[in-house]
Amino acid sequence: MSSVTVDHIPASEGHVEHERPTGWRRWVFATNHKDIGTMYLLFSFFMLLEGGVLALLVRTELFSPGLQFFQPELFNQFTTMHGLIMIFGAIMPAFVGFANWMIPLQIGASDMAFARMNNLSFWLLPVGATLFTVSFFVPGGANAAGWTMYAPLSLQMGPGMDFAIFGVHILGASSIMGAINIIVTVLNMRAPGMTMMKMPLFCWTWLITAYLLLAIMPVLAAAVTMLLTDRHFGTTFFNAAAGGDPVLYQHVFWFFGHPEVYVMILPAFGIISAVVPAFSRKPLFGYASMVYATAAIAILSFLVWAHHMFTTGMPVTAQLYFMYATMLIAIPTGVKIFNWVATMWRGSLTFETPMLFAIAFIFVFTIGGFTGLIIAVAPIDIAVHDTYYIIAHFHYVMVAGSLFGMYAGAYYWIPKWTGRMYNERLGKWHFWNSIISFNVTFFPMHFLGLAGMPRRYADYAVQFTDFNVIASIGAFWFGFSQLIFLYLAVKAWRGHGQPAAAQSWEGAQGLEWTIPSPAPWHTFETPPVVK
Amino acid sequence: MKTLRRFLGTGALLAWSCIASAQVEDMPGGPRVNQLNLPDGVTEIARDIEWLHWMLLSVCAAIFIGVFGTMVYSIIMHRKSRHPTPAKFHEHIGVEIAWTVIPFIIVIAMALPATRTVVAMKDTTSADLTVKVTGYQWKWGYEYVDGPAAGVNFLSNLSTPRDQIEGNAPKGTTYLMEVDNPLVVPVDKKVRIVLTSNDVIHAWMVPHFGVKQDAMPGFLRDTWFRAEEIGTFRGQCAELCGRDHAFMPIVVDVVSQEDFDAWAASQKQAMAQASDDPSKVWEADELIARGESVYGTHCVACHQANGQGMPPVFPALDGDTEYVLAPMEQQILTVLNGHPGTAMAAFRDQLNDTEIAAVITYTRNAWSNAGKGEDPVVQPADVLALR
Numbered sequence: 069m070s071s072v073t074v075d076h077i078p079a080s081e082g083h084v085e086h087e088r089p090t091g092w093r094r095w096v097f098a099t100n101h102k103d104i105g106t107m108y109l110l111f112s113f114f115m116l117l118e119g120g121v122l123a124l125l126v127r128t129e130l131f132s133p134g135l136q137f138f139q140p141e142l143f144n145q146f147t148t149m150h151g152l153i154m155i156f157g158a159i160m161p162a163f164v165g166f167a168n169w170m171i172p173l174q175i176g177a178s179d180m181a182f183a184r185m186n187n188l189s190f191w192l193l194p195v196g197a198t199l200f201t202v203s204f205f206v207p208g209g210a211n212a213a214g215w216t217m218y219a220p221l222s223l224q225m226g227p228g229m230d231f232a233i234f235g236v237h238i239l240g241a242s243s244i245m246g247a248i249n250i251i252v253t254v255l256n257m258r259a260p261g262m263t264m265m266k267m268p269l270f271c272w273t274w275l276i277t278a279y280l281l282l283a284i285m286p287v288l289a290a291a292v293t294m295l296l297t298d299r300h301f302g303t304t305f306f307n308a309a310a311g312g313d314p315v316l317y318q319h320v321f322w323f324f325g326h327p328e329v330y331v332m333i334l335p336a337f338g339i340i341s342a343v344v345p346a347f348s349r350k351p352l353f354g355y356a357s358m359v360y361a362t363a364a365i366a367i368l369s370f371l372v373w374a375h376h377m378f379t380t381g382m383p384v385t386a387q388l389y390f391m392y393a394t395m396l397i398a399i400p401t402g403v404k405i406f407n408w409v410a411t412m413w414r415g416s417l418t419f420e421t422p423m424l425f426a427i428a429f430i431f432v433f434t435i436g437g438f439t440g441l442i443i444a445v446a447p448i449d450i451a452v453h454d455t456y457y458i459i460a461h462f463h464y465v466m467v468a469g470s471l472f473g474m475y476a477g478a479y480y481w482i483p484k485w486t487g488r489m490y491n492e493r494l495g496k497w498h499f500w501n502s503i504i505s506f507n508v509t510f511f512p513m514h515f516l517g518l519a520g521m522p523r524r525y526a527d528y529a530v531q532f533t534d535f536n537v538i539a540s541i542g543a544f545w546f547g548f549s550q551l552i553f554l555y556l557a558v559k560a561w562r563g564h565g566q567p568a569a570a571q572s573w574e575g576a577q578g579l580e581w582t583i584p585s586p587a588p589w590h591t592f593e594t595p596p597v598v599k
Numbered sequence: 600m601k602t603l604r605r606f607l608g609t610g611a612l613l614a615w616s617c618i619a620s621a622q623v624e625d626m627p628g629g630p631r632v633n634q635l636n637l638p639d640g641v642t643e644i645a646r647d648i649e650w651l652h653w654m655l656l657s658v659c660a661a662i663f664i665g666v667f668g669t670m671v672y673s674i675i676m677h678r679k680s681r682h683p684t685p686a687k688f689h690e691h692i693g694v695e696i697a698w699t700v701i702p703f704i705i706v707i708a709m710a711l712p713a714t715r716t717v718v719a720m721k722d723t724t725s726a727d728l729t730v731k732v733t734g735y736q737w738k739w740g741y742e743y744v745d746g747p748a749a750g751v752n753f754l755s756n757l758s759t760p761r762d763q764i765e766g767n768a769p770k771g772t773t774y775l776m777e778v779d780n781p782l783v784v785p786v787d788k789k790v791r792i793v794l795t796s797n798d799v800i801h802a803w804m805v806p807h808f809g810v811k812q813d814a815m816p817g818f819l820r821d822t823w824f825r826a827e828e829i830g831t832f833r834g835q836c837a838e839l840c841g842r843d844h845a846f847m848p849i850v851v852d853v854v855s856q857e858d859f860d861a862w863a864a865s866q867k868q869a870m871a872q873a874s875d876d877p878s879k880v881w882e883a884d885e886l887i888a889r890g891e892s893v894y895g896t897h898c899v900a901c902h903q904a905n906g907q908g909m910p911p912v913f914p915a916l917d918g919d920t921e922y923v924l925a926p927m928e929q930q931i932l933t934v935l936n937g938h939p940g941t942a943m944a945a946f947r948d949q950l951n952d953t954e955i956a957a958v959i960t961y962t963r964n965a966w967s968n969a970g971k972g973e974d975p976v977v978q979p980a981d982v983l984a985l986r
């Protein structure tokens with residue numbers, strides 16, 4: 069982004085007409101984007117831990133071959149709800165939390181466009197999450213058909229499946245409202261002088277993500293509603309005997325599902341595009357091409373869904389088309405990677421924790437991107453579809469990608485949110501433990517998948533044992549490492565640590581660094597003029 | 600207490616297996632110990648896939664080294680202590696065009712050989728032998744449509760004993776990838792697999808053949824392979840299909856044409872001998888013995904060996920007054936036609952009248968059901984009447 073100069077630093081001069089609520093009312097009736105952003109982040113971290121516990125239960129059973137702790141039906145519930153909770157409870161809400169906190173600050177707006185709808189968007193989340201959690205305790209247990217809920221298997225599930233369906237509806241509604249809010253805020257509330265092409269890339273990536281969400285969440289709602297009506301109201305969308313087709317579910321689901329994975333990564337691209345220039349003390353390389361590449365990725369993401377369905381038996385022409393279209397996405401993605409490296413090139417680099425996570429993101433997300441290119445090639449996908457190779461691929465892009473991107477952003481912006489510098493030594497401990505244990509957990513899964521170990525398996529052939537042991541050890545190590553972050557985030561929150569300056573990082577650019585740390589409750593009540 | 604015992608047991612097993620793991624051997628026709636790459640295929644398609652994978656991996660590795668070599672260089676040489684004044688450039692049209700166009704060309708170069716393989720994988724015409732494969736929860740059914748074994752059909756169940764799964768016996772080398780009745784095919788012949796499912800989506804996968812195809816209920820899909828080596832090759836179900844998804848493997852015996860012809864003849868003979876006469880009247884204890892064996896293969900996974908099931912999803916049969924201890928019609932109809940909306944499958948095509956009569960008679964006399972309820976003995980003719 070071209071550098072932004074500010075005409076005057078706005079103080080909290082604009083008078084607040086309403087009372088400032090305290091106690092529980094401040095949170096339940098919140099309309100302030102900072103408070104709502106904080107709630108989103110706290111909720112999503114809690115969901116990360118809940119989803120993480122489910123993953124550790126899975127890895128406990130998979131530590132050795134044989135069924136030691138859980139019957140396969142319960143094991144399938146763990147794998148399924150791990151996926152649903154991480155995607156809809158942890159990753160997506162966390163990015164909305166970042167959006168709420170940072171978009172108004174970065175564009176010089178006083179708040180989000182629709183402050184009350186923002187409140188509803190957040191408070192729907194605990195309702196949806198409760199449905200997911202409680203579903204374990206209804207007769208028959210939670211949904212055990214995979215987070216993808218393919219019919220007809222999902223039609224056989226007990227009431228836990230209906231809890232999951234309604235949870236998805238509610239969380240989807242929250243996402244749609246959040247997306248509307250973000251689009252209107254970014255399009256209408258930028259400070260004078262902040263043209264679209266001067267906006268921080270984080271706002272661009274969220275704007276594009278919001279359009280993706282508007283397009284796809286209704287499609288997901290349609291898919292799960294069809295499951296609901298097939299289950300209870302006598303429809304036969306997925307029943308061949310009555311003229312339906314199970315593959316219809318897969319097409320509708322993945323039309324949502326593929327753009328969904330870009331929803332989960334584009335905001336991370338935006339965060340990295342803020343952190344890398346800050347710690348390179350150099351402007352982002354190729355701002356315009358970054359915007360175009362993000363838009364290209366978003367548009368292409370609608371055209372490739374059936375690469376999740378290469379083994380369903382589609383005609384050869386379709387197989388070829390989806391292979392070519394999917395391989396094309398590598399190009400704009402590669403452009404972004406090159407731009408980040410070019411930003412670092414001949415900069416003046418320091419390696420505080422946000423930069424460590426950002427560099428690790430580039431490194432490890434690229435590995436996930438390469439395995440994605442490999443499985444885009446349909447014949448290879450035929451060999452590794454539904455094996456641990458796929459699990460390795462998406463955990464590389466979603467954990468090392470989305471989650472590490474979020475940690476980069478959290479460490480970067482914690483001084484602004486809390487007014488304190490977090491403990492840098494602990495931050496580095498968190499980083500090194502996370503990056504090493506992450507690779508210990510997920511790298512061996514590439515080998516397992518190539519060797520033929522299928523996914524969603526409660527038990528496996530003895531020849532797969534050693535890599536499963538390594539993965540399980542890594543998983544526990546990774547899980548416990550996240551508690552380091554919890555500890556230091558809480559410490560900063562409670563006011564311990566070095567006070568942070570308004571310009572918390574030497575090389576950081578953007579309107580958010582022109583206001584005090586912690587950010588005052590009301591900011592930019594008079595919009596700044598941007599040159 | 601049970602959990603504590605399980606932890607201790609796992610700990611002991613782990614210690615034991617650390618010593619014993621040196622003795623785990625490669626699975627013949629299956630995964631090698633700590634295998635790193637795709638298996639050595641025995642079909643041309645599998646070898647094509649291996650080649651494509653190596654090609655892509657090499658190109659990606661080369662790009663990775665280039666890009667991250669540059670980044671590591673920058674991390675070392677451009678750190679603030681060494682490079683205190685940052686440059687200011689933030690665009691370069693030439694470089695940006697180059698690194699868009701060159702990857703585009705690379706991607707096209709990758710897609711060309713892949714195209715040939717996709718087309719070859721989809722060409723199921725001119726097969727020498729066609730086999731219909733049906734996925735069930737949780738086993739495979741094979742039926743030879745043509746050739747010397749035309750009409751031969753059987754079910755293929757996991758044959759690993761429950762003891763090994765539950766940790767009460769050491770696990771064999773083919774643990775979880777062994778069956779009672781493997782699919783037998785001749786070597787060097789193009790075999791077309793026509794695939795469907797009886798209930799939910801399954802997937803038939805054999806890594807050594809480079810084959811994976813989803814089995815859709817109510818639809819036919821197909822795939823093919825030409826195995827070029829004699830041997831036994833193993834795979835597993837590759838689409839989540841419920842509780843025993845991990846327990847329905849695939850075993851294919853590739854034999855010479857002569858051996859195949861001999862096998863086909865003996866199968867046809869055995870089928871003729873084993874075919875049960877539905878009008879025969881059986882003694883109760885014969886039915887119960889036969890029924891116990893049927894129960895152990897087809898029913899125990901859900902309804903459990905003690906008949907307690909796992910309510911409410913898997914009902915108990917022991918003491919059940921709605922079906923088992925009631926007049927026979929309801930139970931016969933339920934076993935024949937399944938219970939739509941639940942996991943109870945229809946067994947009308949998997950079991951013949953004698954087997955159904957036997958297993959129903961077994962349930963009516965096992966556990967605490969003996970001497971209670973109506974119709975304690977069900978004859979094959981009773982089942983046939985309700986088909």
